[in-house]
Structure formats: structure tokens, C-alpha cells
Amino acid sequence: MKKSILGISIGIVLGSVSFISNAEITLLQQNPQPNDPLSRLTFQVGGSIRPQMNAVTGQKSFKDNGFDGGSRFRFSSDYYLFDDISWINYYELGVNFPALLDMDNHHADGANNTIRRQLYTGFKSKTLGQLTFGQQLSVYYDVVGGKTDVWDDDMLAQAPGNGINGDYDGSYRSRKQLKYKVKAGNADLYAAYLFADDDYLTPDNFHYRRNGGGALGINYHLTPTLSWGLAYDYTNADLKEPTAGKSKEYNQSIMGTGLSWTPGNWMVSASGGFYQNFLTTKIKDTNDYFAGDAYGIEYFAGYTFPINSFAIKTIKPYFMGDRLEYLDDRNYEKLDNGVGISFQLKYGFRVDYEHVFTTATGGNYGTNIIRAWYDF
Numbered sequence: 001m002k003k004s005i006l007g008i009s010i011g012i013v014l015g016s017v018s019f020i021s022n023a024e025i026t027l028l029q030q031n032p033q034p035n036d037p038l039s040r041l042t043f044q045v046g047g048s049i050r051p052q053m054n055a056v057t058g059q060k061s062f063k064d065n066g067f068d069g070g071s072r073f074r075f076s077s078d079y080y081l082f083d084d085i086s087w088i089n090y091y092e093l094g095v096n097f098p099a100l101l102d103m104d105n106h107h108a109d110g111a112n113n114t115i116r117r118q119l120y121t122g123f124k125s126k127t128l129g130q131l132t133f134g135q136q137l138s139v140y141y142d143v144v145g146g147k148t149d150v151w152d153d154d155m156l157a158q159a160p161g162n163g164i165n166g167d168y169d170g171s172y173r174s175r176k177q178l179k180y181k182v183k184a185g186n187a188d189l190y191a192a193y194l195f196a197d198d199d200y201l202t203p204d205n206f207h208y209r210r211n212g213g214g215a216l217g218i219n220y221h222l223t224p225t226l227s228w229g230l231a232y233d234y235t236n237a238d239l240k241e242p243t244a245g246k247s248k249e250y251n252q253s254i255m256g257t258g259l260s261w262t263p264g265n266w267m268v269s270a271s272g273g274f275y276q277n278f279l280t281t282k283i284k285d286t287n288d289y290f291a292g293d294a295y296g297i298e299y300f301a302g303y304t305f306p307i308n309s310f311a312i313k314t315i316k317p318y319f320m321g322d323r324l325e326y327l328d329d330r331n332y333e334k335l336d337n338g339v340g341i342s343f344q345l346k347y348g349f350r351v352d353y354e355h356v357f358t359t360a361t362g363g364n365y366g367t368n369i370i371r372a373w374y375d376f
Contacts, residue, residue: 024074025376032080040080047073049097052152052371059365062105068096069152069371072117084126090136092117118173129182135167138174138188139215140254140273142181143229145172147258148271148298149320152371153356156336157296157322159233159254159273164280164290170199170213170235171254171278190217194235204284207240213252229258229271239289246286252277265304267318272297281330292330298322302342314344320354334360338367348375 030042045165052069054061072094079087094115098106113330120134137146138160145160155161159171166172176195181188194213202208217231232255240247256273277290302318338356345351352372 011248014286024076027122030080033227042078044076045074046076047353047376048070049374050371051097052369054153055367055368057367062107063103063176066098067106071095071097078124085128086122086124087121088130088132089121090116091119095220120177129180131178131180133178134211135173135175136179136231138166138171138177138189139179139192139217140170140231140233140256141172142190143217143219143231144190144256144258144271144273146299147227147229147269149261150267150269150300150302151318151320151340152301152369153338153367154298154320154322154335156334157324158271159256159278162173162253162275162296162324163278164202164208165200167184168197168208168210169237169278170194170210170215170233186221188219188220188221190231191215203367205241205243206284206286206289207242209238209240211236211238211249219281220283225263226259226261229260231256244286248286248289250277250290252290254278254291265306266302267304268301270297270299279326281326281328283330288329291326293327293329295327296322311345311349312343313346316342316344318342331362334358340369349373350375 024044024319025042025045026042028041028043031039033039036299038303049071050069051066053066053142054063069251072092075091077089081087094117096107096111096113098110098339100113116135118136120132120136122130122132124130130310142158145155145158148158150153160166161172161257163169163171167175174194176197177192179190179192181190192215194210196212197210200208213233215231215233217226217229219229221227233253235252237249237250237252239250253276254273256271258271260269273296275296277292279291281288281291283289300318300320302316304312304314318340320340323335325333336356336358338354340352340354342350352371355368356367358367
């Protein structure tokens with residue numbers, strides 16, 4: 001019955017918006033008029049519904065039965081103030097549909113129905129740049145991580161997604177972050193300050209508290225189709241084990257670089273990072289919780305074939321992979337390589353299939369991944 005409810009619910013959602021093309025929906029369009037405050041506002045909504053299934057050789061989990069692969073809804077506004085300065089706001093809500101509908105064996109135990117992915121406010125100007133505050137993508141992700149976050153089973157070797165929690169450690173969707181971005185010639189320059197945050201309770205009952213931090217980054221457009229990014233992120237944090245009365249201060253840093261090349265129908269990207277006191281050792285001890293040094297690389301190459309026949313717009317086969325290795329404090333390395341194919345359909349629908357071969361310390365396995373998308 002619960003599966004039927006999920007299918008009906010998603011069917012209603014898709015059916016009600018299937019006429020919309022794959023783009024943000026503009027509900028209000030900015031057109032400033034005298035004595036009309038509302039005419040200064042642009043308001044947009046968008047989202048993505050992503051049912052997914054992962055089948056791992058020799059392993060069983062709720063992901064075999066189908067789960068939510070990252071559905072989200074977006075709301076953004078741009079309010080013109082004066083000259084070229086606008087007040088901007090953005091909210092992105094993640095929705096776990098199986099958890100929301102209480103479907104057993106289709107979500108992790110204790111999974112939240114919804115999560116706040118991003119929520120920030122700020123100001124933007126074509127000449128002065130953009131200044132925002134709140135929970136938002138990190139500088140590292142903007143200029144490095146995002147370049148290889150382009151397939152389904154990705155982010156397995158880059159800093160965003162491998163630390164203690166990307167929302168707290170400053171690597172991914174950083175909370176309480178003040179971020180500035182400005183264009184200088186062919187370069188986009190980034191700087192961020194991370195304010196102290198609340199305690200994060202880890203699954204193994206440690207308390208992680210960010211005391212502060214900062215980040216710098218540059219994304220240089222070498223040509224209209226080739227961009228190169230470089231970023232450095234620093235976080236000072238305390239790790240506490242309340243039951244043992246132990247605490248240790250960690251200075252965490254990640255630095256990385258990435259390239260993205262999109263000539264014609266090709267898309268080629270690669271990124272690499274060095275992580276210090278950032279990855280966990282899997283040792284439940286305050287003094288040895290984070291590994292001293294580790295690194296990760298990711299790579300992707302795909303070609304989009306235009307079809308425009310029947311319901312298929314394009315077909316994109318691709319090759320992808322990554323490598324994660326600890327240099328000290330833990331004997332572990334992992335290598336993933338795979339192939340995939342993506343079918344972009346009409347009206348914002350898309351279907352992906354990937355097969356990933358994994359060689360890792362402790363065992364080798366394969367993974368079959370199917371993800372359906374509806375973007376609007």
C-alpha cells in the first residue's frame with residue numbers, strides 16, 4: 001500500500017507539471033516601475049525529483065528496493081534596490097519522499113523527511129560583486145568540487161562528502177558562512193569567512209564544534225570552454241568525547257584544483273585535492289579521530305549525441321572514476337571506475353544508468369545504479 005501511495009503521489013506531481021520545460025519557473029519578473037514596489041521583484045521556483053536504485057554485489061540494503069536520490073525544491077528572489085544593486089535570497093529544501101510517506105525498507109533508519117540544503121541572503125552587483133550570508137555552497141565546491149559533481153555516483157573522493165559533515169566542516173553546503181564573489185577580467189575570485197557553529201553530534205556520539213575558518217578560491221576562464229579552479233579552505237574545530245571527558249583541537253585544511261572543458265558536445269573534467277586533518281580514521285578516539293594526510297582525485301569524460309526523435313532529446317555515454325587514499329593514520333585506499341549512459345527526454349525527464357567497478361582495501365565489488373529525474 002505504501003509503495004502504491006508513493007507511486008500515486010509522484011505521479012500526481014509529475015502529471016500536474018509535465019507540460020513545463022526543464023528550467024526555473026519565473027512567477028514574477030522584475031520590471032521596475034515608479035511607485036510600484038512589487039515591480040522590482042523577480043521570484044523563481046524550481047526543483048528535481050530523483051527516484052533511484054543502487055544494487056551492490058554481495059550487499060543488501062534499502063537502496064536495492066529504491067530510494068530517494070536527492071529530490072529538492074528551490075525558491076529564489078531578486079529585488080532591485082538602486083543602480084545595479086539587488087537584494088537576493090535563496091532557499092533549497094531536500095525532500096526524502098519514502099521517509100515522508102513512512103515507506104519501510106526504502107530509506108535509512110531515522111532519516112529525516114526533509115533537510116535544509118541551502119538558505120542564504122545577500123546583495124549582488126555587476127560591478128561590486130556578490131556578498132551572501134547563510135548556509136550555501138562552499139568556495140571549494142564552487143571552484144573545484146562542482147567540476148566533477150556531474151554523474152550520479154560521484155563525490156566519493158573529493159572533500160565535499162568525505163569529511164565529518166560537509167554542512168559543518170566548511171567543505172560542502174557550509175552553515176553560517178559569509179561569502180564574497182567578484183569578477184576580475186577572465187577570473188572569478190572568491191573569499192569566505194566561516195563563523196563559529198553549534199555542536200554536531202556524530203553517529204558515534206562525539207561532539208564536533210567549528211570555532212571558525214575561511215576560504216579563498218579562483219576560477220579562471222582560460223577560454224570560453226576551458227576553466228581552471230584553485231581553492232583553499234581552513235577550519236578550526238574542537239572534537240569532544242563527553243563520556244570520557246576528552247577534547248582535542250584540530251586545524252583542518254583542504255586544498256584542491258580542477259579543470260572543466262566543454263568543447264562542442266564534449267564534457268571533460270578532472271579535480272584533485274589534498275586533505276589534512278579532514279578525513280576520519282574510523283578510530284573512536286578523540287586524539288586519533290582525523291587522519292593527518294590524504295588525497296583524492298576524480299575524472300569524467302562524456303559526449304552528448306543529439307537525437308531529437310520520439311521522446312529522446314539527447315543520449316550521453318560517459319566514463320568516470322575516482323581514487324581516494326590515506327597517506328597516514330589509516331591503511332585505506334579506494335579506486336572506482338565506471339561507465340554510464342544518460343537519456344535526456346522531453347519535458348525535463350531524464351534516465352541514467354551507471355555501472356561502477358570498485359577496488360578497495362578490504363574487498364572489491366560492483367554497483368549498478370539507475371536514477372530517474374524530473375527537473376523543473
